[in-house]
Amino acid sequence: xxxxxxxxxxxxxxxxxxxxxxxxxxxxxxxxxxxxxxxxxxxxxxxxxxxxxxxxxxxxxxxxxxxxxxxxxxxxxxxxxxxxxxxxxxxxxxxxxxxxxxxxxxxxxxxxxxxxxxxxxxxxxxxxxxxxxxxxxxxxxxxxxxxxxxxxxxxxxxxxxxxxxxxxxxxxxxxxxxxxxxxxxxxxxxxxxxxxxxxxxxxxxxxxxxxxxxxxxxxxxxxxxxxxxxxxxxxxxxxxxxxxxxxxxxx
Numbered sequence: 139x140x141x142x143x144x145x146x147x148x149x150x151x152x153x154x155x156x157x158x159x160x161x162x163x164x165x166x167x168x169x170x171x172x173x174x175x176x177x178x179x180x181x182x183x184x185x186x187x188x189x190x191x192x193x194x195x196x197x198x199x200x201x202x203x204x205x206x207x208x209x210x211x212x213x214x215x216x217x218x219x220x221x222x223x224x225x226x227x228x229x230x231x232x233x234x235x236x237x238x239x240x241x242x243x244x245x246x247x248x249x250x251x252x253x254x255x256x257x258x259x260x261x262x263x264x265x266x267x268x269x270x271x272x273x274x275x276x277x278x279x280x281x282x283x284x285x286x287x288x289x290x291x292x293x294x295x296x297x298x299x300x301x302x303x304x305x306x307x308x309x310x311x312x313x314x315x316x317x318x319x320x321x322x323x324x325x326x327x328x329x330x331x332x333x334x335x336x337x338x339x340x341x342x343x344x345x346x347x348x349x350x351x352x353x354x355x356x357x358x359x360x361x362x363x364x365x366x367x368x369x370x371x372x373x374x375x376x377x378x379x380x381x382x383x384x385x386x387x388x389x
């Protein structure tokens with residue numbers, strides 16, 4: 139039985155993970171971490187990870203970048219691997235995650251869904267052909283109005299997939315309101331839409347002369363991200379130190 143510590147257990151994604159694991163035969167949540175204690179859970183919930191004293195095999199984190207430093211401290215001290223799903227990490231935190239992965243197993247992804255991670259692979263194959271043919275690249279992402287960070291971690295992951303395949307020649311642009319000039323070739327525009335209850339929409343647009351190719355992903359439920367996180371937890375639980383992504387999970 140895989141014993142999971144679920145960080146952010148009372149949030150939207152935490153509840154989705156809770157629902158998925160409740161039907162798993164080989165996995166159980168032994169404790170949760172969340173500053174909001176209003177929800178009644180069948181396991182102990184701690185306000186801070188600093189207070190956790192329940193043994194676990196792996197951590198699934200859907201909390202907030204505000205708690206990432208404490209989470210990494212806990213993992214480094216306990217040796218417990220972590221599926222790190224929180225987005226909006228600072229450059230300093232990302233550097234610390236990379237350093238921590240030398241001592242513990244960390245799986246980090248801007249998006250936990252199978253579909254998005256397959257698109258990442260596809261973008262690697264498409265980019266060389268299309269950018270060499272002069273196609274411009276734009277990314278549009280849409281999320282619910284409660285999402286705190288922009289652009290989304292998924293949008294940045296998709297942009298990185300294109301940029302890495304193109305040899306790192308692109309710069310990311312988030313705002314063109316102060317610029318009056320023809321669009322430069324070596325940029326990727328990333329636009330963020332926030333409104334309503336949109337779970338997550340992402341479009342990667344390759345705009346060429348007389349034709350446009352759009353690669354789209356639509357999330358209709360948070361369950362798909364929860365399923366991916368659970369798959370990642372199964373994958374990670376016995377892994378030694380190292381930095382992993384969902385690309386490692388899907389193979």
